[in-house]
Amino acid sequence: MAKISPLMDQYFGMKEQCGDAVLLFRMGDFYETFGADAEITARVLKITLTSRQKDKEGNRIPLAGIPHHALDAYLPKLVGAGYKVAICEQVEDPKKAKGLVKREIIRVITPGTIIEPSMLEEGSNNYLASVFEEDGRIGLTFLDVSTGEFLATEFSADGGKLSAEIAKFRPSECLVARSADSPLIGELSGALLQRLEDADFDLEGARTRLADHFGRERVDRWGLPGLPAAARACGAVLSYLQSARLSALDHIAEVRIYSPEDFMVLDDTTLRNLEIFRNIRDRSKRGSLVEFLDETSTPGGSRTLRKWLQMPLLSPEDIESRLDAVEELVGDAMLRADLREALKGGGDLERVVARTSCGTASPKDLAALKGSIERLPRVVEILKGARAEMLQGLRGRLEIGPLREVADLIGRAVADDPPSAIREGGIIRDGYDPELDELRSMLREGRGWIARMERQERNRTGIKSLRVGYNNVFGYYIEVTKANLSAVPPEYIRKQTLAGAERFITPELKEMESRVLSAQERSASLEEEIFLSVRREAAARSREIQERAAALGELDVLVTLAAVAADGEFVRPKLNDQGEISMRASRHPILERAMRGGFVPNDVHLDGRGNRFLILTGPNMAGKSTYMRQIALAVVLAQIGSFVPAAFASISPVDRIFTRVGAYDDLSAGQSTFMIEMTELAKILGSATSKSLILLDEIGRGTSTFDGLAIAWSVTEHIHNRVRGKAVFATHYHQLTQLAGVLPGVKNYNMAVKEEGDSVVFLRTVVPGATDRSYGIHVAKLAGVPEEVVARSKEILREIEREAVIEPLASGPRPRKGGTRYTQLIFFDEPRPPVEGADDNGGFMGEGSTSYDDKGEILEEIMALEIDGLTPLEALNKLSDYKRRLHTGDD
Numbered sequence: 053m054a055k056i057s058p059l060m061d062q063y064f065g066m067k068e069q070c071g072d073a074v075l076l077f078r079m080g081d082f083y084e085t086f087g088a089d090a091e092i093t094a095r096v097l098k099i100t101l102t103s104r105q106k107d108k109e110g111n112r113i114p115l116a117g118i119p120h121h122a123l124d125a126y127l128p129k130l131v132g133a134g135y136k137v138a139i140c141e142q143v144e145d146p147k148k149a150k151g152l153v154k155r156e157i158i159r160v161i162t163p164g165t166i167i168e169p170s171m172l173e174e175g176s177n178n179y180l181a182s183v184f185e186e187d188g189r190i191g192l193t194f195l196d197v198s199t200g201e202f203l204a205t206e207f208s209a210d211g212g213k214l215s216a217e218i219a220k221f222r223p224s225e226c227l228v229a230r231s232a233d234s235p236l237i238g239e240l241s242g243a244l245l246q247r248l249e250d251a252d253f254d255l256e257g258a259r260t261r262l263a264d265h266f267g268r269e270r271v272d273r274w275g276l277p278g279l280p281a282a283a284r285a286c287g288a289v290l291s292y293l294q295s296a297r298l299s300a301l302d303h304i305a306e307v308r309i310y311s312p313e314d315f316m317v318l319d320d321t322t323l324r325n326l327e328i329f330r331n332i333r334d335r336s337k338r339g340s341l342v343e344f345l346d347e348t349s350t351p352g353g354s355r356t357l358r359k360w361l362q363m364p365l366l367s368p369e370d371i372e373s374r375l376d377a378v379e380e381l382v383g384d385a386m387l388r389a390d391l392r393e394a395l396k397g398g399g400d401l402e403r404v405v406a407r408t409s410c411g412t413a414s415p416k417d418l419a420a421l422k423g424s425i426e427r428l429p430r431v432v433e434i435l436k437g438a439r440a441e442m443l444q445g446l447r448g449r450l451e452i453g454p455l456r457e458v459a460d461l462i463g464r465a466v467a468d469d470p471p472s473a474i475r476e477g478g479i480i481r482d483g484y485d486p487e488l489d490e491l492r493s494m495l496r497e498g499r500g501w502i503a504r505m506e507r508q509e510r511n512r513t514g515i516k517s518l519r520v521g522y523n524n525v526f527g528y529y530i531e532v533t534k535a536n537l538s539a540v541p542p543e544y545i546r547k548q549t550l551a552g553a554e555r556f557i558t559p560e561l562k563e564m565e566s567r568v569l570s571a572q573e574r575s576a577s578l579e580e581e582i583f584l585s586v587r588r589e590a591a592a593r594s595r596e597i598q599e600r601a602a603a604l605g606e607l608d609v610l611v612t613l614a615a616v617a618a619d620g621e622f623v624r625p626k627l628n629d630q631g632e633i634s635m636r637a638s639r640h641p642i643l644e645r646a647m648r649g650g651f652v653p654n655d656v657h658l659d660g661r662g663n664r665f666l667i668l669t670g671p672n673m674a675g676k677s678t679y680m681r682q683i684a685l686a687v688v689l690a691q692i693g694s695f696v697p698a699a700f701a702s703i704s705p706v707d708r709i710f711t712r713v714g715a716y717d718d719l720s721a722g723q724s725t726f727m728i729e730m731t732e733l734a735k736i737l738g739s740a741t742s743k744s745l746i747l748l749d750e751i752g753r754g755t756s757t758f759d760g761l762a763i764a765w766s767v768t769e770h771i772h773n774r775v776r777g778k779a780v781f782a783t784h785y786h787q788l789t790q791l792a793g794v795l796p797g798v799k800n801y802n803m804a805v806k807e808e809g810d811s812v813v814f815l816r817t818v819v820p821g822a823t824d825r826s827y828g829i830h831v832a833k834l835a836g837v838p839e840e841v842v843a844r845s846k847e848i849l850r851e852i853e854r855e856a857v858i859e860p861l862a863s864g865p866r867p868r869k870g871g872t873r874y875t876q877l878i879f880f881d882e883p884r885p886p887v888e889g890a891d892d893n894g895g896f897m898g899e900g901s902t903s904y905d906d907k908g909e910i911l912e913e914i915m916a917l918e919i920d921g922l923t924p925l926e927a928l929n930k931l932s933d934y935k936r937r938l939h940t941g942d943d
């Protein structure tokens with residue numbers, strides 16, 4: 053076997069320690085990667101792959117290196133590409149090392165354990181999730197190491213809750229046991245999975261790790277012992293942090309147990325369809341609700357806003373409490389402006405604390421921490437005048453308390469505009485530490501002596517250009533140009549010859565030099581020592597700082613919601629417990645802003661009784677989907693405690709919003725369009741309750757007209773009769789509107805249009821009643837489909853309409869042409885007019901009529917007839933029998 057160098061031996065030792073991580077191995081000014089790691093690094097970072105000779109046989113191994121100062125630029129790319137990265141540093145001064153330099157892995161960075169600000173998005177959390185399932189229970193935790201927030205929950209494994217939680221928190225990494233089964237893994241789709249050994253999820257180990265980190269008594273108080281699956285998930289997180297070399301984690305001070313049942317459920321599909329966090333088109337923030345709302349003044353506020361949107365409230369008291377605060381802020385523009393002013397520029401308190409406790413906070417960070425703390429009294433002062441209970445509560449939580457000392461300490465110890473680096477001095481203020489002051493005065497004296505020496509020697513030797521300089525190799529020297537060499541005194545010792553000059557030293561100069569350098573070294577390391585102790589003091593107050601950071605985040609969001617409400621002329625929603633969602637002049641906030649005045653407001657009336665299932669028909673492009681979305685957005689807004697875009701709103705909190713919107717292809721999931729549609733439908737029918745809001749946008753479109761209509765029909769019946777939730781169903785199956793006459797909770801509405809000669813004007817107004825036309829061909833023409841095709845479509849349409857081939861429900865009443873297709877209705881000021889088709893619909897699908905099944909039977913019999921084997925008489929008899937059977941059925 054080939055012998056390898058001691059260095060490579062050390063390397064392979066490290067490589068063994070860091071498992072599947074890419075190892076960045078510090079060698080002088082470079083981080084080197086070898087072998088497969090080098091191939092990954094070269095590919096991801098687009099740097100050159102070279103090779104280095106490994107042994108006498110000449111086996112070569114790939115090599116790729118990055119300069120140490122470029123780590124900040126390269127690291128995010130590697131981690132962003134989904135790799136774990138282990139950083140191995142030289143932990144002793146190479147100059148002082150005997151033999152091989154000592155090295156250690158100081159940190160393993162994974163997507164879910166990032167604390168480096170350069171790699172984090174400011175206004176978003178970065179969660180590491182951990183999931184464990186046992187006995188039909190799922191334990192789930194989310195930890196943001198960069199802020200210290202640690203959430204845990206446990207729930208039953210059925211019902212798709214896991215995927216909904218994962219969709220809300222969008223963890224960048226998710227820990228699962230190696231033995232986790234596939235249904236569980238299926239629910240985690242989209243998250244980057246990190247398989248850990250089952251032992252990492254061990255219950256005993258989890259208990260010990262939790263007790264070690266938080267103290268047994270607190271862990272008991274939170275109730276974790278009663279949630280074994282959650283405790284195991286927490287345990288795995290703590291063990292993973294250890295393996296990531298994250299040890300001093302004072303800022304992870306609490307596990308907050310929450311229950312998904314306390315919040316409105318917004319699953320993956322609904323978040324996407326309502327464009328809460330990202331738009332549907334390019335999955336970016338543009339056009340999303342969060343972007344619309346996010347006028348926060350701090351990164352912490354931005355993160356809190358997201359959390360509120362992830363977890364809309366159910367409890368009316370909690371919602372009202374936020375609404376009270378928002379209302380006061382809407383009404384008091386001065387208060388709002390003062391608070392914004394005080395919040396702005398307050399830095400990212402949570403993340404600075406996290407870095408402080410992880411030991412990566414820079415002197416600049418501590419100065420910023422002081423600045424943030426010192427803003428608290430001003431905020432408290434402003435809030436003194438506020439009346440709302442929540443604002444008063446926030447005032448109490450923002451009292452500076454023990455943080456005064458932290459700020460004072462930093463103020464006394466750390467200089468005003470300190471550097472980012474810890475080792476280069478200039479951090480600690482004069483007068484803070486006597487020893488440091490003394491070293492500094494020695495330094496000043498020494499430098500003064502050297503400066504004076506230059507003047508003295510010029511006078512003494514008469515060499516005007518004589519210069520005292522310094523470089524890293526020779527230290528201090530006296531430089532004399534070639535022309536003046538004759539005047540150099542004999543006691544000068546020659547050290548170096550340059551092109552136009554010579555450099556000398558003297559024993560006195562060297563003596564002073566060594567005093568200066570040692571004082572410098574000593575003072576730099578003393579500064580570092582002092583800085584670390586100040587940082588530890590600050591870290592010890594992590595929890596108190598975090599509590600205030602959380603309060604600031606909430607205040608920021610309240611102020612923001614108020615500003616948005618004031619600017620957008622939103623109204624405070626009234627809450628009702630009658631299952632009613634009523635709005636006058638409701639708008640889609642994002643479209644309204646984008647259209648600058650062109651948006652047509654609409655009324656909404658949904659209740660738990662006669663108006664609980666709305667069938668919405670109307671032309672393509674008329675605004676059906678928009679109308680449905682704006683209802684859902686208003687409900688979400690109301691339940692996070694925001695005002696809503698309407699002139700009046702009364703809303704009954706819903707437990708979940710289901711959406712089934714249009715067709716989109718998700719080929720990556722290996723399912724067909726229609727399969728996805730039906731899967732989502734199954735989920736809705738399986739989980740919706742009478743408190744849910746269900747929005748169905750054209751279900752059944754992806755299959756044959758008859759199949760689709762049949763499904764749409766029975767879904768409507770099921771939701772109406774069984775689920776009894778509130779629903780809006782936009783459809784082009786005009787036959788469906790006949791249900792309004794049969795099911796008491798179903799009502800028809802349509803989007804009004806005005807026909808002007810050959811063209812159609814969209815009025816964007818929702819009016820009661822059904823419509824029977826889609827004007828699809830009109831829209832096709834608008835979209836630029838060739839005139840020829842449009843004309844031919846019209847021809848075919850006339851033909852089809854005459855023959856009514858797609859009118860399978862011919863036994864029902866034919867929808868009236870030219871009915872109330874264009875009448876404005878004021879929902880709130882007039883009694884509801886009788887719904888079209890409700891009265892003249894008697895007996896539809898009722899007793900005595902031939903059911904589809906009967907007709908089908910007759911059809912089947914006819915199809916099965918062997919005509920060739922029938923006598924003419926038999927044939928006649930059959931015919932008369934069929935006629936009789938059909939006839940009895942029809943009267």
Ligand SMILES: Nc1ncnc2c1ncn2[C@@H]1O[C@H](COP(=O)(O)OP(=O)(O)OP(=O)(O)O)[C@@H](O)[C@H]1O
Pocket residue numbers: 643650651652653654670671672673674675676677678679803816
């Ligand atoms: N209330 C409104 N006021 C003004 N413009 C609107 C309104 N509602 C919708 N629109 C405009 O009409 C466009 C089409 O709306 P939407 O997608 O809701 O139509 P639709 O009825 O669902 O059509 P389709 O049946 O083809 O799905 C929107 O993109 C918007 O520009």
Ligand SMILES: [Mg+2]
Pocket residue numbers: 676677678749
């Ligand atoms: Mg639509």
